[in-house]
Amino acid sequence: MQVAPVVPVLVVHDAADAQPIAKALVAGGIRVLEVTMRTPAALEVMAEMKKVEGAIVGAGTVVSAAQAAQVIDAGAEFIVSPGLTESVARPIIDAGVPFLPGIANASDIMRGLDLGLDHFKFFPAETSGGLKALKALAAPFGQCRFCPTGGISEASAPEWLAFEPVLCVGGSWVASGTPEEIEAKAKAASQLGR
Numbered sequence: 001m002q003v004a005p006v007v008p009v010l011v012v013h014d015a016a017d018a019q020p021i022a023k024a025l026v027a028g029g030i031r032v033l034e035v036t037m038r039t040p041a042a043l044e045v046m047a048e049m050k051k052v053e054g055a056i057v058g059a060g061t062v063v064s065a066a067q068a069a070q071v072i073d074a075g076a077e078f079i080v081s082p083g084l085t086e087s088v089a090r091p092i093i094d095a096g097v098p099f100l101p102g103i104a105n106a107s108d109i110m111r112g113l114d115l116g117l118d119h120f121k122f123f124p125a126e127t128s129g130g131l132k133a134l135k136a137l138a139a140p141f142g143q144c145r146f147c148p149t150g151g152i153s154e155a156s157a158p159e160w161l162a163f164e165p166v167l168c169v170g171g172s173w174v175a176s177g178t179p180e181e182i183e184a185k186a187k188a189a190s191q192l193g194r
Contacts, residue, residue: 001100001119001147001167003032006157006189008175009060009149010034015041018048024179026054028186034060034080034170037067043074050075058098068092080170082123084108089115100147104128109141119145121170126151131160138165154189161193 001007008025010033012018022033031054035046038061049057058078059071065087071079072095079092084101092099093115102123103109112120122134125148129136134148148160149170157169174185 001145003056004030004190005161005168005193006030006174007032007034007147007149007168007170008186009036009170009172010045010175011036011038011172012045013039013041015044015048018045019052020179021175021182022049022052022055022057024182025175025186026052028183028188029190030174030186032056032058032078032168034058034078036061037063037071043070046071046074046076062088062092064088065091072097080121082121084112084115084120086111086115089117093117102149103137106137106140109137109144113141113144118143119167120147122146122148123170124150125160125169126156131163134160134166135163138163154185154192157189157192 033049033055046057049055056077059076060080062068062079062081068088068091078098080100082102100121103120145167146165147168152169152171154173160166160169174189
């Protein structure tokens with residue numbers, strides 16, 4: 001969460017696109033790549049992106065223990081989930097893979113703390129009340145750090161990043177377009193909040 005201010009949320013349908021996207025992001029200074037498990041090609045996409053020097057490749061949208069096992073076996077360097085259940089969290093924690101579960105309320109955070117976690121994805125950020133809601137949630141949980149995701153844009157990212165408990169934001173805007181456009185967006189994103 002501290003490698004770059006933006007973690008690209010990647011929905012890649014064709015593994016042939018994986019390396020060009022990853023190379024463009026890394027060249028632009030964005031090394032942490034979240035490959036969402038929303039497409040049939042996701043595991044192959046992860047494998048291709050892991051071949052790019054400097055890339056730190058993880059799996060996102062992990063919603064079951066079976067998926068968690070799949071991505072751990074595939075070598076995910078971190079795992080992101082849209083929510084937090086013990087059945088998904090426990091095997092990830094036990095495997096020692098960095099885990100960023102989604103939270104949207106105080107009970108979610110408390111469940112995470114019970115599991116020994118203190119870094120969370122605030123999701124869906126904008127529709128869950130935006131920055132105002134996260135500030136209210138973060139107040140009683142000073143030990144926690146957050147990565148808001150969901151509705152974050154290049155325009156809104158700086159405001160989120162200015163809030164101290166936010167270490168990074170997740171966003172898909174940085175990974176759209178040609179490789180040249182992606183690299184330019186990554187360069188701009190890598191400077192946000194710095």
